[in-house]
Amino acid sequence: MLKFRILSNKEGQIYSxxxxxxxxxxxxxxxxxxxxxxxxxxxxxPIASEMIRIKGYHERIAMLREEILSTLYGEAFLPDFKETIxxxxxxxxxxxxxxxxxxxxxxxxxxxxxxxxxLSEGLLTYLSLVNEASKKTSDLISAIQVDMEEAIKxxxxxxxxxxxxxxxxxxxxxxLYDMEKEVDIIxxxxxxxxxxxxxxxxxSMEEATISVELLYATMKA
Numbered sequence: 001m002l003k004f005r006i007l008s009n010k011e012g013q014i015y016s017x018x019x020x021x022x023x024x025x026x027x028x029x030x031x032x033x034x035x036x037x038x039x040x041x042x043x044x045x046p047i048a049s050e051m052i053r054i055k056g057y058h059e060r061i062a063m064l065r066e067e068i069l070s071t072l073y074g075e076a077f078l079p080d081f082k083e084t085i086x087x088x089x090x091x092x093x094x095x096x097x098x099x100x101x102x103x104x105x106x107x108x109x110x111x112x113x114x115x116x117x118x119l120s121e122g123l124l125t126y127l128s129l130v131n132e133a134s135k136k137t138s139d140l141i142s143a144i145q146v147d148m149e150e151a152i153k154x155x156x157x158x159x160x161x162x163x164x165x166x167x168x169x170x171x172x173x174x175x176l177y178d179m180e181k182e183v184d185i186i187x188x189x190x191x192x193x194x195x196x197x198x199x200x201x202x203x204s205m206e207e208a209t210i211s212v213e214l215l216y217a218t219m220k221a
Contacts (some may be wrong), residue, residue, distance in 0.1 A: 010075050014085060015145055018063045021092045022138040028057040028099045029134040029201070033127045035106055040120045044110070051107045058100040065093045080218040087210035095137070095204035102197035105190060110185035118179060119172055119191060123198075128167045130201050133161045137205050140212060147217050155209030164208040169199045 034048040068089045072082050136158045143151035172195050180188060 010071055011077075014068050014071055014208070017068050018085075018088065018092065018141050018144075019138075021061050021064050021089075021096075022134075022141040024057045024061055025092060025096050025099070026131075026134045026138050028054050028096055029127075031057075031133050032106075033131060035103055036123060036127060039106055039110070040116060040124075047107050051103050051124050054100050054103045058096050061093055061096045065089050066125050074094060078218075079164055081215070082216060084215040085210050086212065088188055088208055091204050091208035091211055092137075094207070095134075098197050098200035098204055102194055102201065105193040105197055109186070109189065109192050112183045114179065114183055115176070115187050118175055122172045122175070123194070126165065126172065126195075126198055127162055129165055129168065130198060133158055133165075133202060133205050137208060140209065144212065144215070148212075148219060151212050152216055155212050156211050158205055162202045165199065165202040169195055 031050050031053050035047055035054075038044070038046045040131050069086065072085060077085075131205070136154055140151055140154045140158065143154055173192065176188060176195070
């Protein structure tokens with residue numbers, strides 16, 4: 001069992017902030033699910049507050065990112081360690097940014113009802129997968145300090161979810177394109193943005209797993 005050994009208070013602070021980031025990503029993804037469920041029900045009332053909550057998570061994660069980067073570049077860390085933690089931090093930030101972008105795309109206007117009816121089940125499945133991946137991402141960060149081999153295993157599960165997400169994305173986009181002659185172009189573009197931003201969430205989570213793999217390789221060297 002290979003552990004991520006905390007050598008200083010500064011490293012412990014970095015790890016703690018990464019945990020906070022992953023926890024808020026989970027909460028942001030859950031809020032995004034709630035936002036889409038409200039749109040699906042035709043209930044616009046909670047959407048603004050859910051979008052504000054997601055923006056709040058984004059802002060707090062952005063501050064944590066800056067704190068981590070300030071610590072990394074203000075202390076004498078090994079270059080390989082510093083590089084991989086920067087990559088991991090940026091991947092987590094990119095994840096919540098994609099959540100915020102998806103939220104904004106959902107709330108900008110009410111899409112054509114035909115789009116919602118046709119794609120809602122697929123989008124619910126897609127968002128459920130993203131929610132599960134966000135939980136795994138939190139597990140990934142937790143495992144770094146306890147057991148790096150377990151972290152790698154969890155990372156592989158996230159990568160498999162990303163591939164599954166690609167299949168869902170392709171199916172949703174094809175259904176959307178099939179409606180081009182029946183639905184207004186603004187709704188088509190809006191739904192396309194939503195789908196692609198959800199794809200970016202999973203892509204960014206996958207990038208986080210690659211950062212952990214590089215960290216593991218650095219520790220073994």
